Amino acid sequence: MSTDPIAWIAADWGTSNLRCCAMSADHRVVDRAESGRGMQAISTGGGDFEAALLELIQRWLRPGETIPISACGMVGAKQGWIEVPYVTAPCSPGTPTHRAPTRSAQISVSIHAGVRQNDPADVMRGEETQIAGLLALQPGFEGLVGLPGTHTKWATLADGKIQSFQTFMTGEAFALLSQHSVLRLTLAPESWDETAFLEGIHRSLASPADLLSHAFRLRAESLLNGLDGTAARSRLSGLLIGQELAAVRPSGHVSLIGAGALTRPYQTALEALGIKATLVDSEAATIAGLAVAHLSSDGG
Amino acid sequence: MSTDPIAWIAADWGTSNLRCCAMSADHRVVDRAESGRGMQAISTGGGDFEAALLELIQRWLRPGETIPISACGMVGAKQGWIEVPYVTAPCSPGTPTHRAPTRSAQISVSIHAGVRQNDPADVMRGEETQIAGLLALQPGFEGLVGLPGTHTKWATLADGKIQSFQTFMTGEAFALLSQHSVLRLTLAPESWDETAFLEGIHRSLASPADLLSHAFRLRAESLLNGLDGTAARSRLSGLLIGQELAAVRPSGHVSLIGAGALTRPYQTALEALGIKATLVDSEAATIAGLAVAHLSSDGG
Numbered sequence: 001m002s003t004d005p006i007a008w009i010a011a012d013w014g015t016s017n018l019r020c021c022a023m024s025a026d027h028r029v030v031d032r033a034e035s036g037r038g039m040q041a042i043s044t045g046g047g048d049f050e051a052a053l054l055e056l057i058q059r060w061l062r063p064g065e066t067i068p069i070s071a072c073g074m075v076g077a078k079q080g081w082i083e084v085p086y087v088t089a090p091c092s093p094g095t096p097t098h099r100a101p102t103r104s105a106q107i108s109v110s111i112h113a114g115v116r117q118n119d120p121a122d123v124m125r126g127e128e129t130q131i132a133g134l135l136a137l138q139p140g141f142e143g144l145v146g147l148p149g150t151h152t153k154w155a156t157l158a159d160g161k162i163q164s165f166q167t168f169m170t171g172e173a174f175a176l177l178s179q180h181s182v183l184r185l186t187l188a189p190e191s192w193d194e195t196a197f198l199e200g201i202h203r204s205l206a207s208p209a210d211l212l213s214h215a216f217r218l219r220a221e222s223l224l225n226g227l228d229g230t231a232a233r234s235r236l237s238g239l240l241i242g243q244e245l246a247a248v249r250p251s252g253h254v255s256l257i258g259a260g261a262l263t264r265p266y267q268t269a270l271e272a273l274g275i276k277a278t279l280v281d282s283e284a285a286t287i288a289g290l291a292v293a294h295l296s297s298d299g300g
Numbered sequence: 301m302s303t304d305p306i307a308w309i310a311a312d313w314g315t316s317n318l319r320c321c322a323m324s325a326d327h328r329v330v331d332r333a334e335s336g337r338g339m340q341a342i343s344t345g346g347g348d349f350e351a352a353l354l355e356l357i358q359r360w361l362r363p364g365e366t367i368p369i370s371a372c373g374m375v376g377a378k379q380g381w382i383e384v385p386y387v388t389a390p391c392s393p394g395t396p397t398h399r400a401p402t403r404s405a406q407i408s409v410s411i412h413a414g415v416r417q418n419d420p421a422d423v424m425r426g427e428e429t430q431i432a433g434l435l436a437l438q439p440g441f442e443g444l445v446g447l448p449g450t451h452t453k454w455a456t457l458a459d460g461k462i463q464s465f466q467t468f469m470t471g472e473a474f475a476l477l478s479q480h481s482v483l484r485l486t487l488a489p490e491s492w493d494e495t496a497f498l499e500g501i502h503r504s505l506a507s508p509a510d511l512l513s514h515a516f517r518l519r520a521e522s523l524l525n526g527l528d529g530t531a532a533r534s535r536l537s538g539l540l541i542g543q544e545l546a547a548v549r550p551s552g553h554v555s556l557i558g559a560g561a562l563t564r565p566y567q568t569a570l571e572a573l574g575i576k577a578t579l580v581d582s583e584a585a586t587i588a589g590l591a592v593a594h595l596s597s598d599g600g
Contacts, residue, residue, distance in 0.1 A: 116520075120517055121517055121520040121525060122517065123519075123520045123523055123524065151482070151516060167513060167516040167517075167520070168512045168513045169477075169481065169512040169513075169515050170512055172482065173481075176476040176481060180476055181469065181473075181476060182472065207547065208508050208509035209504075209544075209546035209547035210547045211543065212468045212544065213466050213468045213547060216451060216467040216468065216469050217420055217422065219423075220416075220422045221421040223423055224386075224416055224418070224421050225421060240512075243511065243512070246509035247507065
């Protein structure tokens with residue numbers, strides 16, 4: 001923990017977690033705090049978002065002072081603290097923000113608007129802030145940005161705006177198939193085989209419609225040929241990401257925003273397609289995006 | 301229950317259930333019995349397959365007589381009563397059978413071999429018997445046969461043999477996505493909207509790689525446009541079956557074997573593609589397939 005004074009707080013408040021960073025006036029991280037009190041736990045537990053936030057950041061507050069808090073994510077959803085209406089793409093990401101009502105005078109909370117797309121219908125809450133952060137960190141970036149996760153997003157950026165985007169349930173499908181389907185008997189726990197992963201990528205690129213057949217084949221190869229559990233797990237990951245890339249058809253400038261464990265397979269797959277992706281750490285992108293809104297909301 | 305004497309017993313013994321039919325000498329169903337003691341419950345509960353079978357069919361046995369029982373399904377798997385080795389496609393379905401060891405002299409149990417395919421690796425246990433039944437009910441059938449289910453199979457038949465086959469985890473993926481993914485909030489329970497189902501079929505046929513994006517779009521359309529839960533459920537079913545049909549590309553003579561609730565969506569989808577499929581009831585197919593083996597095993 002640094003001894004710099006705390007000027008504002010960045011809050012990444014998603015479905016499952018609340019992650020806060022105490023920030024200095026020049027946007028360096030002074031301290032971190034995290035809890036499992038995401039939107040879902042709070043909304044099913046009575047809905048007191050303010051209490052959950054104050055409990056986590058109590059040590060950063062000073063008597064008689066009001067600290068600005070810039071927040072993004074599902075905290076702005078219908079089941080969140082306040083429902084912040086979506087802005088409609090094409091649009092600049094990460095603005096506007098809405099003020100959440102508080103009982104305490106020690107905090108002033110702004111929540112980012114999510115982004116909607118009308119046709120094809122799609123939504124994001126939180127990723128728009130990371131995209132705003134990417135544009136702050138790499139001014140003028142134009143091209144495709146991928147945000148791997150439970151629901152992976154791909155957005156096309158031009159003129160400083162999200163022009164369009166598309167969500168894939170790739171991470172969730174991997175979790176369901178690896179933990180709850182017949183494949184759970186075949187796949188090893190967390191482990192990695194890059195060759196098998198790339199096999200999956202190329203099989204799905206060649207015939208994306210065969211995904212659920214290629215998936216069963218892992219079980220059959222395990223029964224008949226003793227396919228290794230690590231290879232099976234990695235190939236399933238490649239099949240799912242390969243199907244996604246067959247739909248997105250990435251080209252040109254590509255950035256990936258995320259934690260290393262999530263972005264690495266995508267980076268490997270893109271390299272196999274001859275595309276060198278720029279990596280942006282997800283915390284850095286979130287903070288940079290929240291900082292943009294913090295600056296614009298208090299005129300700083 | 302008919303009063304005909306019982307000549308033999310047909311046993312469809314899968315992962316989750318044991319279904320037995322008492323059969324007359326001319327292959328009519330005299331009586332039925334069913335239990336939840338499938339391969340999985342028995343193998344995790346000590347493995348006494350004989351006791352589970354005797355308990356269910358006790359009332360059909362006669363002192364001093366030995367009744368032939370013809371069985372198919374996972375009862376012949378490694379975790380089953382005895383492991384019956386697969387035969388390798390191309391092959392005639394439903395033969396050979398292996399005798400299971402019994403303590404009781406009142407039963408004589410033959411278990412059908414499953415079918416394997418080496419490349420692409422694939423396996424079936426139980427469906428080969430239904431395919432043998434189809435060939436018994438419709439002698440000379442050549443073409444494609446679909447067996448919708450948790451793991452849907454498509455087999456190409458010619459010269460009375462399974463030439464090749466392919467398994468899709470379509471039913472299991474539907475169950476996981478509708479019950480355990482974020483879509484559980486969007487989908488209505490059991491309900492049907494044929495227009496929405498066909499929309500899903502056509503979307504997947506047009507761009508099968510977009511499956512997991514089209515699936516998320518159901519959630520987005522529900523949030524943004526109030527998409528109805530019945531339409532969402534039916535479109536998801538169409539998306540999954542449509543992706544499967546995009547891979548199989550059915551043409552020519554097509555038969556579907558299964559219970560009505562499973563075959564109806566496939567039939568609807570095939571009709572939209574201009575293909576009129578012949579329906580075969582799954583119980584009728586299983587019994588006809590087991591009858592073939594019963595006849596060949598006792599020389600009848």
